[in-house]
Amino acid sequence: MVLDKETSSIEATIAVVGERWTILIVRDIFRGIHRFSQLQEDLGIAKNLLSERLAHLVEEGVVERVPYQDRPLRCEYRLTPKGADLSASLIALMKWGDRWYADDPPTVLVHRTCGTPLDLDPTCPRCSVAVTPGQIRSQNATEES
Amino acid sequence: MVLDKETSSIEATIAVVGERWTILIVRDIFRGIHRFSQLQEDLGIAKNLLSERLAHLVEEGVVERVPYQDRPLRCEYRLTPKGADLSASLIALMKWGDRWYADDPPTVLVHRTCGTPLDLDPTCPRCSVAVTPGQIRSQNATEES
């Protein structure tokens, strides 16, 4: 059917980052927490689980190990371009939680440096209407629209 | 710390929809699949699990039961406004999966009705720069920016 592409795309995404600890780890790395012990302390996750989740993220190419000292060799975890590309997803999830579960609604999410409110609701630039997932399809980037 | 709000917002979101079946159910309802048997067939999920996940979504106010016949009473599942508000998140996840796991990259996501490509990368409208999750904060909607 027509929606196969979108189907597998969502499934692919949640197969990689659709797990509580995994997504929280990625969020923490976004926030500048890069070292094993810092992640463990911030998240309160068991060390074997953190180790396993990080290995999984490295294997998927979302996170990479970057040495920051020799003798003994120590690495920290950084987002790859693929991992950094998750920002839109994280922000959308954050924004939804903020909208519906904030202690004192209404709140808005703003750019930290300049305070400008951010609107991430998907809108078609041509039609100027809100777009839902069912109204979207994939097409090859080289095709004519 | 300053990021507490975002932290709990993401955790709140994944507590509600951060599970494989749950998110696929929401996606299917977005796509127009509203009945129990259709969802079960489309997803290949065990009936007790589907029943439980739907009950959870109803309880969370993401989905609602809407009768479509009496005698016997039958209900279908529709998104509430809160559920429909998940579209930005679903699309962002879909788009990431499409970008990094499409069979034949590059692909783009376009508005189904008019074919216009959609860009959901978060950009600050004032600064015109890409915004990452760590560069966002919550503030009360009534505060001055």
Add this chain to the structure above:
DNA sequence: CAGTATCCTCGAGGATACTG
């Protein structure tokens, strides 16, 4: 510090039978 190795337990997923 940054992990790996073990072990234990509980509960989720799934299959199946049953029901109005």
Add this chain to the structure above:
DNA sequence: CAGTATCCTCGAGGATACTG
């Protein structure tokens, strides 16, 4: 059709001890 009720099994989460 749209579920509920049971039952079984496996494996994930977590705690803890250990290692270079």
